Amino acid sequence: MMEWTDRHFRYLARQLSRHTLLYTEMVTTGALLHGDAARFLRYDQSEHPLALQLGGSAPAELAACARLAEQAGYDEVNLNVGCPSDRVQNNMIGACLMGHPALVADCVKAMRDAVSIDVTVKHRIGINGRDSYAELCDFVGQVAEAGCRSFTVHARIAILEGLSPKQNREVPPLRYEVAAQLKRDFPALEIILNGGIKTLEECAAHLATFDGVMVGREAYQNTYLLAEVDQRLFGSAAPVRTRSQALQAMRPYVEAHLAEGGSLHHITRHVLGLAQGFPGARRFRQLLSVDVHRTDQPLALFDQAIELLDGR
Numbered sequence: 001m002m003e004w005t006d007r008h009f010r011y012l013a014r015q016l017s018r019h020t021l022l023y024t025e026m027v028t029t030g031a032l033l034h035g036d037a038a039r040f041l042r043y044d045q046s047e048h049p050l051a052l053q054l055g056g057s058a059p060a061e062l063a064a065c066a067r068l069a070e071q072a073g074y075d076e077v078n079l080n081v082g083c084p085s086d087r088v089q090n091n092m093i094g095a096c097l098m099g100h101p102a103l104v105a106d107c108v109k110a111m112r113d114a115v116s117i118d119v120t121v122k123h124r125i126g127i128n129g130r131d132s133y134a135e136l137c138d139f140v141g142q143v144a145e146a147g148c149r150s151f152t153v154h155a156r157i158a159i160l161e162g163l164s165p166k167q168n169r170e171v172p173p174l175r176y177e178v179a180a181q182l183k184r185d186f187p188a189l190e191i192i193l194n195g196g197i198k199t200l201e202e203c204a205a206h207l208a209t210f211d212g213v214m215v216g217r218e219a220y221q222n223t224y225l226l227a228e229v230d231q232r233l234f235g236s237a238a239p240v241r242t243r244s245q246a247l248q249a250m251r252p253y254v255e256a257h258l259a260e261g262g263s264l265h266h267i268t269r270h271v272l273g274l275a276q277g278f279p280g281a282r283r284f285r286q287l288l289s290v291d292v293h294r295t296d297q298p299l300a301l302f303d304q305a306i307e308l309l310d311g312r
């Protein structure tokens with residue numbers, strides 16, 4: 001998720017769940033090929049399993065980016081066919097590509113030919129003007145034919161004119177039954193459900209139908225949700241980490257980031273999603289979102305935040 005799932009958030013998420021597949025923010029092919037690729041590709045080894053999400057629609061460029069992802073050690077490269085922003089539509093990136101299944105198939109084929117890591121696609125169940133089930137099957141069918149085995153389905157359509165990206169995550173109704181039908185009609189494909197999932201109970205229930213679930217906003221805004229994923233969904237016997245254990249485990253990472261001249265805020269802005277539902281949560285948020293900008297003792301402030309968690 002743009003602005004949200006940068007490497008610092010992913011590092012935090014990894015402190016809470018060892019097994020969840022994590023995704024980068026979407027990186028456009030233009031940014032990767034003509035910008036600071038090392039910065040976009042940077043991650044910590046502990047973040048595996050990790051997918052790089054690409055935005056683009058030129059097969060040769062996507063192939064080149066997939067190669068960069070593979071060389072950098074990513075486990076998967078995912079093509080974004082779900083983002084509805086105007087900015088990306090003008091560059092033929094994101095959800096508008098649902099109207100061009102043959103092009104998406106060409107993109108997937110070029111990426112698959114270039115790398116041996118998984119090439120996956122994240123998409124909507126349609127776009128305005130192209131939202132019938134037959135058209136969705138045509139899209140998935142063509143892209144599967146090109147070699148994509150795994151589809152992450154954000155189970156609502158995108159409306160490409162007149163709605164903001166935020167509204168496009170809220171206004172078009174969720175239609176899980178459409179994604180479920182897709183799984184029935186393409187049983188050999190991995191179909192991962194996305195959209196509106198908020199609890200591990202819901203995840204477990206959807207896993208009876210789907211091969212996987214993707215949780216976006218809730219995982220960011222209520223990050224501690226991730227703490228029991230390994231135990232409840234992956235069958236791990238490891239003890240559930242407390243918030244303070246997770247932050248304590250991040251201390252060397254924070255120290256290293258500060259030592260290379262980074263600001264504590266780069267990391268702690270992503271820690272605010274841990275601050276729900278315990279006494280002192282307000283003070284914790286204030287410390288990490290306000291005081292953090294004033295302190296000249298960032299590590300001490302981070303330790304203070306851990307203390308406020310009081311073992312929770």
Ligand SMILES: Cc1cc2nc3c(=O)[nH]c(=O)nc-3n(C[C@H](O)[C@H](O)[C@H](O)COP(=O)(O)O)c2cc1C
Nearest residue numbers: 001002025026122154169194195196197215216217
């Ligand atoms: C701030 C923000 C940024 C997002 N950026 C991306 C992105 O870069 N790539 C993508 O595939 N989806 C992106 N999304 C959409 C989410 O991945 C997800 O599909 C959507 O929020 C629905 O799932 P949820 O209800 O679990 O959040 C973004 C969502 C938010 C809130």
